[in-house]
Amino acid sequence: MKPDSIFFNAVINAFSECGNIEAAMETFWKMKESGLKPTTSTYNTLIKGYGIAGKPEEYLKLVDLMSQEGNVKPNLRTYNVLVRAWCKKKNVTEAWNVVNQMIGSGMQPDVVTYNTIATAYSQNEETDRAEGMILEMQKNGLQPNERTCGIIINGYLKEGRIKEALRFVYRMKELGVHPNLVMFNSLIKGFVDVMDRDGVDEVLSLMEEFRVKPDVITFSTTMNAWSSAGFMGKCREIFDDMVTAGIQPDIHAYSILAKGYVRAQEPENAEELLKSMIKSGSHPNVVIFTTVISGWCSAGRMDNAIKIFDEMCEYGISPNLKTFETLIWGYSEAKQPWKAEELLRVMEEFEVQPDKSTIFLIAEAWRATGLTKEANRILGTVHNKEQKIETTKEIPIDGLERLYQKQTATASHPNLLQIPSVATSDQKGSALSLRKGRMVLRDADFPLECSWFATKSMYLPLGCKFGARCPIVCRSQCQGLLGMYGQLTHSCTVVFLN
Secondary structure (H helix, E strand, O other), X not given: OOOOHHHHHHHHHHHHHXXXXXXXXXXXXXXXXXXOOOOHHHHHHHXXXXXXXXXXXXXXXXXXXXXXXXOOOOOHHHHHHHHHHHHHOOOHHHHHHHHHHHHHOOOOOOHHHHHHHHHHHHHOOOHHHHHHHHHHHHHOOOOOOHHHHHHHHHHHHHOOOHHHHHHHHHHHHHHOOOOOHHHHHHHHHHHHHOOOHHHHHHHHXXXXXXXXXXXXXXXXHHHHHHHHOOOHHHHHHHXXXXXXXXXXXXXXXXXXXXXXXXXXXXXXXXXXXXXXXXXXXXXXXXXXXXHXXXXXXXXXXXXXXXXXXXXXXXXXXXXXXXXXXXXXXXXXXXXXXXXXXXXXXXXXXOOOOOOHHHHHHHHHHHHHOOOHHHHHHHHOOOOOOOOOOOOOOOOOHHHHHHHHOOOOOXXXXXXXXXXXXXXXXXXXXXXXXXXXXXXXXXXXXXXXXXXXXXXXXXXXXXXXXXOOXXXXXXXXXXXXXXXXXXXXXOOOOOEOOO
């Protein structure tokens, strides 16, 4: 079966789209050899291909070929493709030269032509010139459309000129162009980024004036503005307005509200939000649960943090590394390093691998209570276990801040604990793992609480004596050591259970 012009044009377009202009031209010559005549559309596709390949200057060869065809001439699309190719190379001068050629051939540029050049100006942070093109358009009997206005608004926002973007929205009334929801959401985000709440309110008023209904993105962005400023009452009011308007809050909206409550030291409200979220049929993910957990950790209420952890497990969501590191940080702040270390065993049950930052968090928990040897023991699992680490070098604070700056905070600023930004998918853990996790964490007051890492590690401080059975460090023994605040000798007491 002999290929027809449709087949050849499709192949030429495929090669042009991927920038393989050599293969496109080879197909073009085969098309001519087969006796088929290329159309203007064929040449336009090749010109587009040269533009994608970054060689718009080669278009002159194609124009010469077109003139040899007789009935095939450049059309408006031909010139617009050329204008786009030059703009893509950031050569607006050549783009205007193409426009002049277009006019010289008896054709007039259309809105697409001007929008293409306006885009180039805005991307080059020359949005003033993009807006100035509106007068040029009107001289040629053209009116800017929604696309034109969107290019200009986004250009001003990109340059950080939020007031100019807002001014142009008012000008759109004169131009007879109706702003759309995307434009308003972009404006709100721009004012939120510079913490201008009055600007946000002005945009919302404009939306009412233009009768543009907000969506979940509008409400979420506005909520974020009030939450970041610490006005949780206003943030909750916007959230309630969204629900009243019949818009279902998404996971992002809930996350903003929960994070705001945690930042405002209101973990009880964050927990209440979690409950209402579940009650409404929404499905919280590991990020929401971890956010609430971090709130209770910041408040020093580890009992409540563990309760939320248990509820997360019962809900069928497996904790991730950030969840465990948040709890470890909480126990560190509560001066309970043995509980922080115990979480390593729980992590193993959930098949969550500790990271270097996890080990450093636990080591810091021990160091903060004055138990340098315990910190060295933990660090020995990362470094050479037989290496002795000096007190001043064992836990470089600057390094720790870089490694887990999103999980930890200084004692004087407990609210600097950041909500984990990276989360795994909401995978359900096995029933056995969930039960074991709850058992270990709930049973906080049983007589002996073992140090999982101590029994696993082969490294022990000098002076320890080994018996016939594995050594287990008792919780009560550990608490006794804590009371000494680092006044330790080079020996340690090991308790052996009968």
